[in-house]
Amino acid sequence: MQLKVDGHLAIEGGDPVRTRPWPTYDKGAVFVSEEDQNAGLRALRSRLYFRYDCRPTAQTETGRLEAKLQSYFGVRHALACHSGTTAIALALMARVEPGSVVATQAFSFAATPSAILLAGCRPLLVEVDDDLHLDVEDLRARYSPEVKAVVPVHMRGFAAPMRAVMRFADEVGIPVIEDVVPALGVSLNARRLGTFGVAGAFSTQSDKSINTGEGGFLLTDDTELFARAVVYSGAYEGRCARHFEAPSQVPICDLDYPIFAFRMDEIRAAVAASALDRLPLRLKLQRSVYGRVSRGVADLAPITLRRPVAPGACLGESLLFRVRDGRDGAAAWFARALRREGIDARNLGDPAESNIRCFWNWRFLFPGRSVSEIKALLPRTTGLLEETVDIPLAPTLTEADCEDAVLAIRKVAAQLDMTASRSRRFKALAPARLQAAGSSRLTWPVVPRTQSLPPPAS
Numbered sequence: 001m002q003l004k005v006d007g008h009l010a011i012e013g014g015d016p017v018r019t020r021p022w023p024t025y026d027k028g029a030v031f032v033s034e035e036d037q038n039a040g041l042r043a044l045r046s047r048l049y050f051r052y053d054c055r056p057t058a059q060t061e062t063g064r065l066e067a068k069l070q071s072y073f074g075v076r077h078a079l080a081c082h083s084g085t086t087a088i089a090l091a092l093m094a095r096v097e098p099g100s101v102v103a104t105q106a107f108s109f110a111a112t113p114s115a116i117l118l119a120g121c122r123p124l125l126v127e128v129d130d131d132l133h134l135d136v137e138d139l140r141a142r143y144s145p146e147v148k149a150v151v152p153v154h155m156r157g158f159a160a161p162m163r164a165v166m167r168f169a170d171e172v173g174i175p176v177i178e179d180v181v182p183a184l185g186v187s188l189n190a191r192r193l194g195t196f197g198v199a200g201a202f203s204t205q206s207d208k209s210i211n212t213g214e215g216g217f218l219l220t221d222d223t224e225l226f227a228r229a230v231v232y233s234g235a236y237e238g239r240c241a242r243h244f245e246a247p248s249q250v251p252i253c254d255l256d257y258p259i260f261a262f263r264m265d266e267i268r269a270a271v272a273a274s275a276l277d278r279l280p281l282r283l284k285l286q287r288s289v290y291g292r293v294s295r296g297v298a299d300l301a302p303i304t305l306r307r308p309v310a311p312g313a314c315l316g317e318s319l320l321f322r323v324r325d326g327r328d329g330a331a332a333w334f335a336r337a338l339r340r341e342g343i344d345a346r347n348l349g350d351p352a353e354s355n356i357r358c359f360w361n362w363r364f365l366f367p368g369r370s371v372s373e374i375k376a377l378l379p380r381t382t383g384l385l386e387e388t389v390d391i392p393l394a395p396t397l398t399e400a401d402c403e404d405a406v407l408a409i410r411k412v413a414a415q416l417d418m419t420a421s422r423s424r425r426f427k428a429l430a431p432a433r434l435q436a437a438g439s440s441r442l443t444w445p446v447v448p449r450t451q452s453l454p455p456p457a458s
């Protein structure tokens with residue numbers, strides 16, 4: 001194999017580590033099987049697309065999916081719905097008075113505060129800790145009796161510190177609704193995420209562990225919350241009773257609640273139920289991809305990998321690390337250099353981008369405030385996001401893809417770390433496996449950097 005790598009960073013005119021596009025879900029790098037496709041076709045051919053049709057629930061695709069979810073997660077109730085956003089909103093609508101303050105973390109996808117707004121509540125943002133997990137001490141500091149629920153987010157596949165979150169929530173008597181959208185299938189201390197709080201909200205959008213294009217589901221053991229969520233999701237004229245063994249078990253009157261058409265349809269449900277059968281395999285692949293890449297860069301001094309709250313408590317869909325360089329714009333430069341090497345990478349807090357995972361880009365929450373005023377509200381999270389690089393890792397990455405990611409990160413890190421002898425450093429940085437294979441990448445000459453860190457683009 002001809003490897004086109006020299007010591008020049010691609011950003012400085014050298015050869016990139018790879019020229020093929022980095023595989024991501026939006027370029028078709030998805031874990032989809034023929035069984036999933038056949039399941040979707042079966043639902044299409046049935047001509048019955050609406051979940052509440054003439055068939056008994058157990059014979060519908062949606063009913064079967066919900067039964068499978070109950071058993072997979074060991075929960076009393078499961079409701080398939082429209083999306084992760086609506087799953088979070090349904091749980092809040094069913095449990096919290098409109099107008100309440102709901103706490104969540106400042107590092108999430110904009111959909112989390114959006115779901116809080118959709119439920120008619122007001123988000124309160126809380127700092128994250130050095131590993132980008134919800135900081136429970138900051139939650140305590142910002143808490144007031146107006147706060148009626150907390151939504152921890154298992155962000156980018158990493159479990160939130162659920163023991164500490166639950167302890168605090170129990171202490172002040174508020175429910176916890178988990179945003180498990182990015183971490184479907186992950187466990188923390190042998191317990192599945194989404195089963196710690198009063199409800200767990202999941203997505204089946206295309207880059208999630210179950211892919212139905214769009215979609216989501218809600219899990220809970222709270223029967224009243226469940227019944228309300230079912231009605232809110234669009235179960236009208238007694239259809240809520242189909243989720244119970246007998247109408248007498250429905251603990252609410254459906255006419256007391258509005259309906260929002262957040263239902264899942266039969267086609268998506270058929271695909272989701274099929275994908276759930278192979279979720280363990282998908283999780284295994286994802287773990288192995290993450291293990292390969294993270295082990296390959298774990299020793300690099302200029303970067304610090306995000307740590308999970310407990311061993312294995314992360315999905316592995318994303319490699320996140322902080323660039324510990326001290327110079328402003330170092331992480332933005334690092335991500336840009338990686339992109340030029342052929343690896344999709346983003347500096348979360350890059351001022352040249354409007355990354356929707358940065359709270360200062362949730363301008364809908366802060367009308368009339370400037371970016372610097374918004375950043376100053378959560379300075380710790382701001383600093384961390386500005387230092388963090390995020391690389392998406394599809395479960396379908398090959399060994400060669402993983403190797404490219406490792407080489408590119410090592411190449412850019414080596415260039416950043418200028419203090420020691422460059423050639424000695426590269427030899428030390430080159431993976432032993434490649435050295436043993438006599439890869440031509442080992443001939444990567446070390447050249448002086450021709451370009452200093454550019455200032456962040458405005």
Ligand SMILES: Cc1ncc(COP(=O)(O)O)c(C=O)c1O
Pocket residue numbers: 083084085086108109111112153155179181182202203204205215216
């Ligand atoms: C943390 C988080 N919460 C909620 C959502 C929303 O999920 P959906 O797109 O299914 O509404 C996302 C989407 O990626 C997310 O990352």
